[in-house]
Each structure stands twice: as structure tokens, then as C-alpha cells.
Amino acid sequence: MKMEASVAAAAVEKIIGYTFRNKKLLEEALTHTSIREAVSYKRLEFVGGAVLGLAISNYLFHTYTSIDPHHLSLLRDANVSTKKLACAAVYRGLHYYVRHNTSSIDDQIREFVDAVEREKDCAVVLYGGSVKAPKILADIIESIAAAVYSDVDFDLKKSWVVIRGLLEPIATLDDLQQKLQPVVMLYEICEKSGKKLDIRQWGNGAKSTASVYVDEELVALASSDRKDIAKLDAAKLALHKLEPVLPSVTVADFCTSFDGTFDIEAAKQKLHKICEMKNWTKPVYSIEKDEGNAQNKIYVAAVEIATPDGRLRMLGDEKSRLKVAQNSAASLMIRGLQQGKYL
Template sequence: MDWETLQARLGIRFRNLALYEQAFTHSSYVNEHKREHIQDNERLEFLGDAVLELAISQFLFQTFPHMSEGEMTKLRAAIVCEPSLVSFAEELGFKHLIRLGKGEELTGGRHRPSLLADVFEAFVGALYLDQGLDAVFAFLDKVVFPRVLRGDFAHTTDYKSLLQELVQQDNLGELTYRIVEERGPAHNREFVSEVLLNQQSLGRGRGRSKKEAEQNAAAMALQVLGARR
């Protein structure tokens, strides 16, 4: 993959390509090219970490108005933890653009989780410097936020309880769940659950168990109710 391919994939036109090249430059590469006066991505990683936390905090605050501070903290931690950042970086093919020293390359640095997570944060830092916070939100809206709404991090949050509390607090009516679809063989079953408020559909969710599907449906319903308020 090259820079043109990445820009096309993201729908972003980089203004200052040097920032992004720095975001993908590991310190091992800098050590082997000292005469070129290249900077590694550590400072951009520091900035990107802060920008990522701010953007995700704002998204959770606005999307789930009845989620407690503790629940938002847990969910944010699940989104910005190393395994999650690695999955985002791998999905975008970031590993193909990383500049590594020969020794780091030979020892598998291109596939090292901590290195991939750092690159994702550095990229966010570069994007912020290059195009501002709105561009970061647009990027996360493509890569990260849909996975939050899909319930990929639902194991950290009890969305069903949050939804029940919201409905009871505002006297909105009666909540019910139903399985509307089952797919796949017995050893690899997928369920689709629908949550209804007064028999009106609020959202659907998928999962490998009925419980997981219901949690993901509740997460979608919380977003729908939040948008109505």
C-alpha cells in the first residue's frame, strides 16, 4: 500500500505529507538514518493519545446522555486499549507503511501490537495537526464510532440496564426483546435481536449468543433515544 491508496481508502487528502511520514516512522529507523535528520513518531503518539481520548469522550458524552461517568470511563478505556487500537490499525493496513530499522523488521516489529497501537495514535496526532479536530472526528466516524454503536465493546458496559433505567426514569413505556433471526450452524450460530419500546422497534443487534445480541440492540436503542432528546 502507498500514500495514495491510504488517502483514497480514508477519503482524506493529506495537506502536509511529512507529518504522516513522521507518524509512521519508528525510532529504530531514525537510529539507522541519523544523517537524514528524520524525526520518529513518539511526540505525535503523545499528542494523538490526548486527542483520541478527547474525541471519544465527547462522542460518548453526546451519544449516551444517560451513561454514568463510571460507565463512560470503562467504555472509553475499552476503545483506546492496545488491542482495540491494534485492530483499527490492522483494518486500515497501517503496518504496510511503517518505516522500521532493519533489526526491528527482522524481529517482527511490523506485527508487534504495541508498535501498531503507537502508529494509530501518531496518525491521529498528525491528522489533528494537519487538518484539525473536525477532521479527526470525521476519521473516527468511519473507523471507530460505528464499532462502538455496533456493540463491539459491549462486554465492558451493561447497555440493557442503562436502557431500562432511561425508560423507567422518563416513564417511556415497556421494553421487550425478541430474537428475529438465527444464522449459521449450531457450532457457529449468530443471533439477531430486536428491542422494542411499546411494540415499536428501537434497534437491532447481532451476537454469538442471545445475550450479546440483546446487549448490542440495547446499545443501538440508547443512541436512538439520545438523538431524540
Template sequence: MSALGQATLDWLRESGFAVRDEALWRRALTHGSTGERDTYERLEFLGDRVLGLATAAWLYAHDGAAEGRLSQRQNALVSRETCAAVARRIGVPAHLRLGTQARDDGGRDSDNILGDVMEALLGAQFVEEGFEGSAALVHRLWGELLAGAAGQGKHPKSALQEWAAAARRRPPEYSVIGREGPDHAARFTVRVAVHNVGEAQATAPSKQEAEKEAARLFMEKYG
């Protein structure tokens, strides 16, 4: 007896997955709410690393941006929301193996579950095909996102925060170093600094806008 239904096996193969060990793929689609021992959690751990390396390798080869911007893009590409969006696009929800409670709670449309299962499927692909085969599948399934603008429109302060974390630096520090003009037409000057890296400053009609512009200038200079 097949470890998975024929419709699911057909769907997996049509989606580009290399299915040989059917029990492996059953595990990748099985949520803990089923009460089964073999669930997707270990495969999710593996697939997360596969996705990270596959997207990093693609960005390194095809995007000439500085490290900070590459990190910003990759963070968007591997986010749970992006993984869930890819899962929905290829039809994962119809093939999830959920327990009754998780099903009733809307598990088939949960970003958390769909993102985890998408990574588990990549983990299973790695077990079956190795890194080359799993990376090729990532590049195909994430193709439009890789070639498009995913991760390029992030708020400058968020981008700087993520850059600092990725570079193992202290969090950026913002300080108001100047204020000019009357209350109805004030101008704020803000400086942002990252320890042992550098600083940038900007002036704008509000503190928030000045911080945003200072973060953007910092990323242009150091990112």
C-alpha cells in the same frame, strides 16, 4: 521527490486522512528503528489525546450511561489492542517504515507499534485538520466499535477498579463477612467498599463469584 511513495499517499487519502504536508505523514509512519530523527513519537502523544477526547465526546452525546460505565467503555475503545486492531483493518502494516531489526522481529504485527502508529496518524490528522476533522475521522474509523458493545462486557471487578481510578478514589477493598454451610456446599458473603463512596455485598458459592457479584452490584448502585 515525494516524502512518501505514491502507493502510501493513495492509501492514506483513501483511508480518509487529509494529506498535505507529506513529511508530516512520513514521520507518523516512521519507527525509531529506522535510525531517523523524525519518528512518530511526538505525533503519538498528540493523537492519544485526540482519540481520548473524540471518543469521550461521542460517548457523552450518544450513550446515556453513568460516568463509571462511560469510563469503562472508553478505556476499551482507546486501548492499545483496539488501536492496533483498527490499524490492521485499514492496512497500516503494509506502510510502516521500520528498521531491519524491527522488521525481522515481527514489528509489522506488533500491537505496541501498530497502536502507537495509529495514534500518530490521528495526531497528524489533527495537525492538518484540527479537532473537528480528526474527531470526524475517529468517529468513522471507530464507528462500529462506538455503536457496538465495545467495553460493555468487562469483568465487574476490572470495571470497578477502572471506575475507581478514573474517579480518583482509593482502590476497592473486598472482605469476606460471612461463610455458611458445609465445605461441599459453602456460601460466601463478600463486601466491597470504596472509601467515601459506599459499599455493596453479595453471596455466592465461592469467594471469587461473591466478589464478582458484589462489584457488579456496586457499579449498578454507584457507577
């Protein structure tokens, strides 16, 4: 939607309760790159992500004085995720004042607004959701935060007074525990079991990849065009892998069981059929472990598939026959696809 910059800025000033000294900053913060005759929010967005991250980090550091760093990191991520920020934009009606010139953006925002209205508990968004959050809405929150930060002469304390209102309600430690955020649960499982958890992320072009290591062993890997979703998907896949190893930990709240077993009959054929129905490329299998003699062989197979969100890879369990090992990998991949709401 394209409206006059001054009109949009005046409306947003009322919403956030702050009057800018430099109105141009807010006008720029609301302008998408599709409006070529105006300066877009891209530079402000660059600063805004860091401003929000530091501001919420300061708040959490002083609010939760006795929790460990990884829980602080999880709380920070929950409060500045793409979905959380996009929801914040919708709740405050900021989506009406995003200045752009692309019809597809209108469609994305409309679909997301409808989903937010259906998901009444979306006020504290930790992960997931039925509709992908439009990045432009999160960008706007980040850009407004940067505009405020710049307008108060880069004083983080002063800007936090305004920025906090954009992030409310702020996700708490109780919210993380109640919502069973996959990354939180994964940390809890490993901590209770005395296992070392390491989640590593890296970028490859527009894609972000997350890999989960437990006791230095790769357990799961997932890719997405969004860093937070790649991390969540990898955590979900890792939980499936750890469930049979750690039966005392309940993950049934967000895992759908396949008749209580982890080996699905004819899983390779079923996974092939799934990929065929969704017009994905065929699954690719590899041998990750081939040890022992003819009487006592140990195989571990992996399967990789390409989805519209990126490539997913899953390791199977140790098996005495190669075909059974491949079936194990396919079984776990199907479970992961279901958990990741691909099915």
C-alpha cells in the same frame, strides 16, 4: 519494513480517505525511531493519544446521554485500548506502511496479524486476545490521528470526520455487556451489591500497577507494562475474590472453576511447582492480619509472585490457622493465574 516515506504516505492517504496539505506530517506519523535519519512519530504519538481520547469522549458524551460516568469511561477505554487500535491498523492494512528498521517488529506484527485473522470477532476488541498487540501499531493510529488534527489546524470536529473512520467499528454499550469485560462486570457486581468500587492506578518506571478497593479494602493488585492490561488483570483477580462473597452474581462465563471450591489442596506446593516450571522466583508469603487469642485466632495471608508481566499479589480469606491462610492465598493466586491465562 523500510519504504520510501512519500510512497507510504500516499498509500495511507488513500486508505484513510484524506489528502494532507502537509505531507511531512503523515510521513513523520509512519516513521519509527529505528530509522535514525528521519523524524519519528514520537511527538505526534504524544498528542495523538489525547486527541483520540478527547474525540471519542465527545462522541460518547453526545451519543449516550443518560449513562453514568464510569460506563462512559469504560466505553472510551474500550475504543482506544492498545489492542483495539492495533486491530484497527491491521484491518485497514496500515501495518504494511509502518516505516521501521527492526526485524523483531516484523515478527511481532506478523504474529499479531495471524492472530487477528483467527479471531474473526476481533472487530470490536474489548480485552484479552491470544497474542499481545504490538504497541507500534497502536502508536501509528495515534500518530496518524495527531497528524490529521494538526493538518486541519487543530480543529477537533474536522479531524473527527477522518479519525472516526480509523476507530470503526466503535464499541457500544451492548458490546461491553455482551463481551463481559472484566472491569464492566466488576462495576456491575459492586453496584448491585451496594459496594463502593475504586480502581487506582500508578506508574513505576516502565510498569503500570492497578489496585482494586472494595469498600475501601484492598482486594486485588496487578502490574503490567501496559496500563490497560494491569487494570484488566486486577479486575479479573478481584472477581475471583468476590465470587464466593457474592454467590448471586454469575461470573462463570469467563471463570474456570476448580471443582467448586476456593481452597485447593496443597495449593502452596502447587504454586511453588508452577513458579518452578515457569522459571519464576519462589512465591513470597506475608501475614496481613493476625488477630485474636490462642483459642480464637484470625489470620489473613498474602502471596506475591513475579511474572514476566510484573509482580502479582493476592490476599487470601480469613482462616483460623496460618498455614491454612497461606494455602487460601495460594489457592486464589492459582485461580488468578489461570484466569489471567498464565496457565
